Amino acid sequence: MPNKKSAAKALRVSERRRLENALHRGKMRSAIKRFRQALGEGNREAAEELLRKAVAQIDKAASKKAIHKRQADRRKSRLMKAYYRTFVLSA
Known part of the structure; x- marks a missing residue:
């Protein structure tokens, strides 16, 4: 106390x-998690929409100082990379 x-x-x-x-x-x-699930299912349209929402939530958490801005950048980069590898490189 x-x-x-x-x-x-x-x-x-x-x-x-x-x-x-x-x-x-x-x-x-x-x-x-929702984005990664759509990514695993191979649903491109849903994954693209959920990627945008995930990035928005990451940016919001960083702007509210719930996470560090560099951690936010790193997380966004990894999500973009996963999307690119799944849908762009494999196509």
């Missing part, structure tokens, strides 16, 4: 931020 007023506030703020970050990261992870 915090002993000072400022420590109590820091605890409240930290908990609020943790929940907010978890929300954004969870939405991002779900979008990525």
